[in-house]
Structures are given as structure tokens and as C-alpha cells.
Amino acid sequence: MNILYDEHLDGVIPMPDRTALLHKLSIRVPDLHILRTDEELKPYECDGLAAYRVMPLLVVLPETLEQVQRIMETCHEMNVPVVARGAGTGLSGGALPLEQGVLLVMAKFNQILEVNPEGRYARVQPGVRNLAISEASAMYGLYYAPDPSSQIACSIGGNVAENAGGVHCLKYGLTVHNLISVEIITIEGERMTLGSDALDAPGFDLMALFTGSEGMLGVVVEVKVKLLPKPQVARVLMASFDDVEKAGLAVGSIIAAGIIPGGLEMMDNLAIRAAEDFIHAGYPVEAEAILLCELDGVESDVDEETARVQEVLAQSGAIAVQIAKDEAERQRFWAGRKNAFPAVGRISPDYYCMDGTIPRRELPGVLKGIAALSEKYDLRVANVFHAGDGNMHPLILFDADQPGGLETAEALGGEILELCVKVGGTITGEHGVGREKINQMCAQFNDDELEFFHAVKAAFDPKRLLNPGKNIPTLNRCAEFGAMHIHRGELPFPELERF
Amino acid sequence: MSTTQTNRPGDRLSTASETALLEQVCEAINEGTPLMIQGGNSKAFLGRKTQGTILDTKIHQGVVNYDPTELVVSVKAGTSLAELESVLAEKGQFLPFEPPHFSETATVGGMVAAGIAGPRRPWVGSVRDFVLGTKVITGHGKLLRFGGEVMKNVAGYDLSRLMAGCYGCLGLITEVSMKVLPKPRHQRHLSIACDQTTALSNLTLWGQKPLPITGACFYQDRLYLRLEGGEASVNNFAQTLQGDELDPVFWNELKEQTLPFFQSPKHLWRLSLPVEAKQPSLEGDCLIDWGGAQRWFKTSQAENEIRQQATAQGGHATCFSQGVTDQPFQPLNPLVMRYHQQLKEQLDPKRIFNPGRMYSDY
Numbered sequence: 001m002n003i004l005y006d007e008h009l010d011g012v013i014p015m016p017d018r019t020a021l022l023h024k025l026s027i028r029v030p031d032l033h034i035l036r037t038d039e040e041l042k043p044y045e046c047d048g049l050a051a052y053r054v055m056p057l058l059v060v061l062p063e064t065l066e067q068v069q070r071i072m073e074t075c076h077e078m079n080v081p082v083v084a085r086g087a088g089t090g091l092s093g094g095a096l097p098l099e100q101g102v103l104l105v106m107a108k109f110n111q112i113l114e115v116n117p118e119g120r121y122a123r124v125q126p127g128v129r130n131l132a133i134s135e136a137s138a139m140y141g142l143y144y145a146p147d148p149s150s151q152i153a154c155s156i157g158g159n160v161a162e163n164a165g166g167v168h169c170l171k172y173g174l175t176v177h178n179l180i181s182v183e184i185i186t187i188e189g190e191r192m193t194l195g196s197d198a199l200d201a202p203g204f205d206l207m208a209l210f211t212g213s214e215g216m217l218g219v220v221v222e223v224k225v226k227l228l229p230k231p232q233v234a235r236v237l238m239a240s241f242d243d244v245e246k247a248g249l250a251v252g253s254i255i256a257a258g259i260i261p262g263g264l265e266m267m268d269n270l271a272i273r274a275a276e277d278f279i280h281a282g283y284p285v286e287a288e289a290i291l292l293c294e295l296d297g298v299e300s301d302v303d304e305e306t307a308r309v310q311e312v313l314a315q316s317g318a319i320a321v322q323i324a325k326d327e328a329e330r331q332r333f334w335a336g337r338k339n340a341f342p343a344v345g346r347i348s349p350d351y352y353c354m355d356g357t358i359p360r361r362e363l364p365g366v367l368k369g370i371a372a373l374s375e376k377y378d379l380r381v382a383n384v385f386h387a388g389d390g391n392m393h394p395l396i397l398f399d400a401d402q403p404g405g406l407e408t409a410e411a412l413g414g415e416i417l418e419l420c421v422k423v424g425g426t427i428t429g430e431h432g433v434g435r436e437k438i439n440q441m442c443a444q445f446n447d448d449e450l451e452f453f454h455a456v457k458a459a460f461d462p463k464r465l466l467n468p469g470k471n472i473p474t475l476n477r478c479a480e481f482g483a484m485h486i487h488r489g490e491l492p493f494p495e496l497e498r499f
Numbered sequence: 500m501s502t503t504q505t506n507r508p509g510d511r512l513s514t515a516s517e518t519a520l521l522e523q524v525c526e527a528i529n530e531g532t533p534l535m536i537q538g539g540n541s542k543a544f545l546g547r548k549t550q551g552t553i554l555d556t557k558i559h560q561g562v563v564n565y566d567p568t569e570l571v572v573s574v575k576a577g578t579s580l581a582e583l584e585s586v587l588a589e590k591g592q593f594l595p596f597e598p599p600h601f602s603e604t605a606t607v608g609g610m611v612a613a614g615i616a617g618p619r620r621p622w623v624g625s626v627r628d629f630v631l632g633t634k635v636i637t638g639h640g641k642l643l644r645f646g647g648e649v650m651k652n653v654a655g656y657d658l659s660r661l662m663a664g665c666y667g668c669l670g671l672i673t674e675v676s677m678k679v680l681p682k683p684r685h686q687r688h689l690s691i692a693c694d695q696t697t698a699l700s701n702l703t704l705w706g707q708k709p710l711p712i713t714g715a716c717f718y719q720d721r722l723y724l725r726l727e728g729g730e731a732s733v734n735n736f737a738q739t740l741q742g743d744e745l746d747p748v749f750w751n752e753l754k755e756q757t758l759p760f761f762q763s764p765k766h767l768w769r770l771s772l773p774v775e776a777k778q779p780s781l782e783g784d785c786l787i788d789w790g791g792a793q794r795w796f797k798t799s800q801a802e803n804e805i806r807q808q809a810t811a812q813g814g815h816a817t818c819f820s821q822g823v824t825d826q827p828f829q830p831l832n833p834l835v836m837r838y839h840q841q842l843k844e845q846l847d848p849k850r851i852f853n854p855g856r857m858y859s860d861y
Contacts (some may be wrong), residue, residue, distance in 0.1 A: 113738070119773055146519040163653050168649065169651060173628065177859075197814060198771040199792045200664075203828070203857070211657065259681075300732050389651050428654050451645065452641070452643055453656055459845040
């Protein structure tokens with residue numbers, strides 16, 4: 001069942017009168033930068049989910065908030081869908097264009113408006129890159145905590161829309177935990193502030209609702225983020241295990257010892273070998289699993305925690321524990337993990353990345369389940385995951401040139417996601433639903449829940465013009481969705497770190 | 500249920516008490532009669548006074564699932580907050596946002612619906628920051644589940660966090676899953692004599708450094724500090740402060756509003772302000788909490804003046820004394836109010852859940 005917009009399943013969208021729209025925009029927004037030829041539109045036909053491509057009706061690149069407001073008003077009036085897009089690094093097709101819709105590219109809003117060390121915040125435009133915020137705050141000893149893997153390229157507007165995560169979520173939270181206020185423009189062109197300059201705002205917590213809403217409720221035009229003091233030191237321990245299950249249990253034991261690591265990552269043997277071959281991080285290639293545990297904070301506290309974690313790891317049956325002896329070794333330990341995706345890419349013609357999250361205690365069972373599925377489908381699966389918060393990224397290795405290769409990988413992926421839901425987890429921990437997991441939403445939520453989601457949407461966008469077809473499937477689609485199908489997640493931007 | 504939906508462990512069979520709550524909601528929907536959701540009735544003084552048939556969540560009690568190594572607890576809404584806290588304490592864990600009870604009858608559902616956090620809020624986060632999932636009875640008469648028991652979950656809209664702090668106006672929370680944390684390894688409590696300017700400028704300075712502060716309150720020429728973390732870092736910072744030892748009960752009295760400051764007969768107003776805001780010039784006594792981000796006033800100043808001073812600095816004001824004003828929460832601008840009303844209309848079309856509790860408009 002294809003994930004591209006299907007009017008029979010996802011709802012009818014009449015083809016707008018392109019000439020009339022262009023005419024109206026030229027009057028309402030005279031200086032607007034519009035892309036309209038095929039050559040101009042081509043680069044925008046997909047986001048980070050490059051396997052799926054659609055040419056948008058038009059691409060608009062506004063430079064002022066007034067222009068965004070006029071564009072939205074015009075589209076609202078003419079019933080033209082609007083898909084907002086930031087840097088386009090998203091992995092779930094959240095910014096996949098519609099052929100009947102305008103692609104609203106926010107890239108020109110790339111200014112850091114204010115960094116305020118006293119107030120510990122930064123006020124930025126949506127097109128500002130995630131990492132640029134931390135770079136601009138570094139001189140004050142402050143940083144912006146959420147660090148999605150694509151942080152050198154992804155923009156903060158997209159981070160808000162997707163509620164982006166990263167390696168340090170367990171301790172420092174997701175995007176939603178690190179926002180002070182968000183300015184949005186509604187489909188009717190109104191400007192609205194969610195949150196306030198204080199720690200809370202009167203009324204419903206619309207900022208929490210909008211965070212992660214995938215551009216379905218409004219377009220983010222300004223973001224005020226929380227800045228944190230940079231931890232004094234960060235130290236990484238690497239523990240090797242001769243058994244994946246022991247590594248999984250060690251994760252729970254570290255937390256049971258009262259320690260919340262800054263990062264707690266796990267890789268299985270296939271991932272370890274691939275990463276070691278590629279990066280030469282110094283990983284033990286014989287180990288069935290390794291854990292990378294980063295402890296950060298004030299030096300004396302980190303010393304204390306290091307000793308405790310070493311003890312726990314030894315008790316958990318680690319065959320070796322290594323502490324990065326200096327910053328260079330720490331970076332090297334991380335480099336292996338951060339390059340695990342491209343490393344796996346070197347040992348297989350194609351791979352497909354999953355993003356399920358499970359309760360941590362289910363880790364050993366789910367790993368066994370994945371191993372059994374891997375055998376059943378005769379496809380290798382490399383496991384890398386944010387073990388601290390249960391967010392798994394199993395990588396299914398396949399060859400798309402083999403007949404049925406993609407379909408088999410999809411079927412295996414579907415069963416893995418189903419397993420995640422079955423043990424109390426979710427189909428997506430941080431990559432978002434977008435179009436990629438639109439069908440799996442039918443497995444996670446029942447019809448009444450989906451209808452409730454649609455009711456929320458109707459409160460902000462009754463005409464269904466904002467990013468139609470993403471995030472929440474129609475009941476029609478779910479009715480049609482008989483068997484689970486997972487779609488191939490291709491990774492463009494191979495140079496970006498993938499966690 | 501859609502034909503493809505996978506069985507989820509969270510879909511535990513509804514208990515008799517949950518079924519009873521659902522029946523009461525369905526009856527209210529059918530008859531179009533508003534409900535007044537009530538747990539321990541400990542926070543009835545907050546918000547506007549409303550009318551309606553009482554829906555008692557206390558019939559639905561108990562910890563459903565708690566695994567300390569998962570850092571997650573799932574609790575029925577009618578469970579007493581004190582009970583939940585003692586269950587967590589047995590395993591050395593706690594609700595880091597230290598919610599006020601305001602009465603020993605306080606329930607978990609009420610705690611989430613009111614969304615009020617205690618002195619640790621600026622350093623660890625708010626109530627909604629720790630909400631991972633909810634089971635909710637909706638205005639359409641359905642028992643639904645959103646979010647779950649995992650830390651990271653971006654499937655669908657984040658309705659669980661939306662339910663926090665909405666005073667029951669968007670649905671009836673029957674169960675909530677929350678992230679919990681291990682208690683800090685070491686604590687110190689100090690008070691230091693200093694004037695307000697020094698206190699606020701020190702807090703601004705300290706806030707930019709990785710220091711183990713998790714409580715900062717200023718009242719009558721004294722700065723009250725709580726330090727938490729590893730033993731060495733806490734003791735090292737305490738040593739530089741040269742303060743007097745403080746009885747830790749102070750923080751409980753602060754969050755429960757039983758300090759002498761709160762006893763004066765004047766009206767209690769809460770000003771939520773940016774941490775770097777100038778001190779508002781209002782008549783009466785002031786106690787500063789949250790390192791400057793929450794300023795309590797005991798004042799007889801007119802409502803308009805109070806609100807203006809709060810909004811002028813990007814914040815807002817809430818009246819915590821009953822019967823002073825018909826709009827205890829800061830009025831919303833018309834645009835924001837319109838979307839609140841539309842959301843209410845969509846999620847509670849028969850207006851049965853606590854209508855008028857937050858604003859007269861919904």
C-alpha cells in the first residue's frame with residue numbers, strides 16, 4: 001500500500017488553478033520569491049525520505065512574516081494546501097510536497113535574533129540550524145540541549161514541528177522540554193504566540209500540542225529556546241558484553257543505581273563490526289554488544305558516578321570496561337556510534353532504519369524477537385539504539401536490486417514495529433510519522449483515537465489545508481490497511497551523523 | 500477499533516470503576532448536563548467557581564504499573580498523591596517537580612489537571628514535562644489512550660501533555676503515566692542574609708553556570724537555597740556561600756503555602772515572569788520563588804494594575820485567593836481565546852467537562 005497521497009484513501013484535494021493562484025500572489029505579495037519551473041522545483045521534490053518524491057505546485061520562499069501571512073491568507077481563501085519545510089532533513093517525509101499544494105520554504109528566516117545569557121534563552125528564526133544556536137551561545141558557557149543527529153543541517157522550525165530528540169534526551173529532554181515560546185502563523189494568516197516569556201502561560205498548553213504536530217496546526221515562524229549551562233566535564237565509558245541480554249540488563253541496573261547518564265547507547269555485534277571497519281574507533285569486534293555511557297556534570301560528581309557505573313557494569317557481567325582516557329578517545333568512541341548508519345551502509349547495498357521505542361525492560365525480549373524475525377526473513381538486522389530511553393534504530397540490511405528485496409525488508413520492518421507496539425512501545429520515538437509511518441499509525445491507534453486527533457486538527461485547520469495527509473491517517477486508509485507495510489527509509493545527506 | 504490495530508498492553512481491561520466513570524460521562528453527554536470533576540477537592544479554590552454534577556474520581560484508585568528501572572509510573576487518577584509519593588519513595592524515587600498538595604486529600608488526577616509545580620520547577624521542569632501518557636474519557640463518550648510508558652514517542656499529537664494544566668476542561672483523565680527520577684544523592688539547605696538586588700543578580704549569575712541549585716527563594720532580606728547533586732559539588736558550592744543551615748521543611752512549607760508570608764489576609768497573586776524581570780512595584784508583601792520566575796504578592800492592589808505589570812514584562816498573573824475576581828487566570832487575547840473555544844468545541848462539544856472553570860468563555 002503506497003504511502004504517496006492517494007485521494008481515494010486520504011481525501012480529495014481538488015487541483016488548484018495555478019495561474020489564478022500565481023496572479024493573486026503577485027498582487028498580494030508582490031516581492032515574493034516564487035519557484036515555478038520544473039528545474040527550479042526539482043530540488044524540493046523530497047525531504048530526507050528521498051525514496052518518495054512529488055513535484056510541488058509551487059515553491060514560495062518568503063522573507064518576512066507579513067509575506068507568510070499573506071501567502072497563508074491567499075491559500076486559505078483559494079483552498080490550496082500548504083506544506084511547510086525547513087532544512088528538509090526529516091526522515092519520515094513530513095515535508096513531502098503535494099502536487100496540488102504550495103511548498104512554503106522557511107529557509108530565508110535564518111537569523112539568530114537574540115542570545116540572552118541573563119535570561120538563559122535564545123530567540124531565533126525557524127530556519128536557524130540547531131547547532132548554530134549552541135555555537136552562538138558558547139561564548140556565554142551556554143548551549144541548546146536537544147541534539148538530533150542532523151544537527152549541523154536541520155533547522156529549529158523543523159525541530160519544533162517534529163519534536164526532535166537526540167542522544168541526550170533521557171537527561172535533558174526533547175525539544176518540547178526546551179522551548180520557552182513559539183510564534184506561529186495559522187492557516188488563516190494570523191500570528192499567535194504560544195507559551196510566554198515566563199515559565200508558563202495562561203490557558204491550555206498549546207505550545208506542547210503544537211510541538212511535534214508536524215506542520216498540521218500552524219507554521220512556526222519564531223522560536224525562543226531555553227539555554228543551559230554547559231556541563232563542566234563529560235566522560236565516556238565503554239563496556240563490552242558477551243551477551244546482548246546482559247548489556248540490556250546493565251542499562252536498567254545503571255538507572256536503578258540512581259544514575260541518569262547524559263547518554264547511554266548500545267550496539268550489537270553486527271553494528272560494532274561495521275562501525276569498527278569504517279571508523280576504527282577501537283571497538284571490541286568480538287563483543288556481542290557494547291554500551292557507551294556518557295556521564296556529564298561537575299567534575300567531582302562525574303568522578304563519583306564513574307566509580308558507581310564501573311561497579312554496576314562489573315556486576316552486570318561486562319567482560320571489559322574502558323574509560324576514554326582523553327577528549328580525543330572520547331570523540332573516537334562516539335564517532336563509531338555516530339557513524340553507525342553509514343557504516344552499516346558500507347556492508348549492504350541498502351538498509352532501512354526503524355525508529356520504534358519500547359519500555360527498556362522489554363529490550364532483551366525484543367532483541368530476541370528481532371533476531372528470530374531476521375532469521376525468518378533471511379535478512380540481517382544491525383541494532384543500534386538509544387538504550388537509555390528505549391529508542392531503537394534497528395537497521396535492516398537488504399538489496400533493493402534483488403526481486404522482492406524491498407518488499408521483504410518492509411515486511412520485516414512491519415513486524416518489528418508491531419512488536420514494539422505489542423510490548424507497550426511506539427512506532428516512532430523521534431523521526432516522526434510524516435508519510436512514512438502513516439499506515440503504522442493504524443496499528444498504534446484505534447479509530448476513536450484517530451478521530452480525536454482529527455477533531456484537534458479541525459479546531460485549528462477545519463479546511464484541512466495544512467500539510468494534508470501527514471501524521472494522522474484517515475479511517476479510510478486504516479480500513480484499507482490490511483497488512484503491515486513498512487517503507488524503505490532512504491538516507492540522503494549521507495555525510496550527516498545518524499544516531 | 501480498527502481492524503489492523505495491534506493489541507497494546509496499555510489496553511488493560513477497563514475496571515469497574517473506570518466503567519462507572521465512563522457511564523457517568525455518557526449520561527452527562529446524553530442529557531447535556533455539565534459535570535464538575537472532583538478528586539480530593541484540594542484545589543477547588545483555584546480557577547472559577549462552577550456548577551455541575553459532581554464526578555468523583557476517587558472511586559478509581561491505585562498504582563497500575565511501577566518499574567523503578569524504567570523511571571515510569573502509571574497511576575489511576577483518583578489515587579492519593581501522598582500514596583503515590585510514598586510508593587516512589589520506597590524505591591528512592593520521586594516526582595521531581597514536587598507538586599503542592601494543598602490538602603492531604605490531593606489526588607494524582609487533580610495534580611495533573613491543575614499542572615502546578617513546586618520550587619524545583621525551573622531546574623527540572625513542569626508537571627507536563629513529566630507526563631508520558633494518559634487515558635482519557637472524552638466529550639464523545641470514549642475511553643482513549645494517548646502517549647504511553649516510554650520516554651520518546653512522537654506518534655500523533657501530544658494530547659497527554661495538553662491535558663496537563665487544563666483543569667479538566669478538555670476531558671476526564673482516568674490514568675496517567677509519568678516519568679520519575681531517582682532522588683538526589685545529596686542535599687544542603689542554606690539561607691543567606693542579603694538584599695533583593697544582590698539576591699536576584701547572584702541568581703542570574705549562578706543560573707549561567709553548572710551549579711547544583713534546585714531551589715531559590717527570596718523573602719525579607721533572606722535568600723533561601725537548596726543544593727542537590729553529588730556530595731562533593733554540593734559541599735563545594737555550599738562552602739563558597741557561607742550561609743546558615745536551613746531546616747529542609749522550609750521547601751515543603753513554601754510549596755504548600757504554609758509559610759507565614761501566605762497567612763496574611765490580603766489577596767494572594769502569583770506573577771509568572773521571565774527570570775530576569777524587574778521587580779514589579781505593587782503594594783504589599785512579596786515572596787520570590789523559582790529563582791525569580793515566580794513572584795508571589797500579598798496585595799490589595801487593583802487587578803488591572805497587577806495584570807498590566809505582569810504582561811508589560813512578558814508574564815502573566817493569577818489570583819490564588821477565592822472570590823476576588825471572576826477571572827482568576829490572566830485573560831487571553833481574543834485570537835488565542837478563539838482557538839481555545841474551537842478546541843473545546845471539538846473535544847467537548849456538549850460542554851460537559853468543567854465548563855467555565857478556567858474562563859467564562861468555555
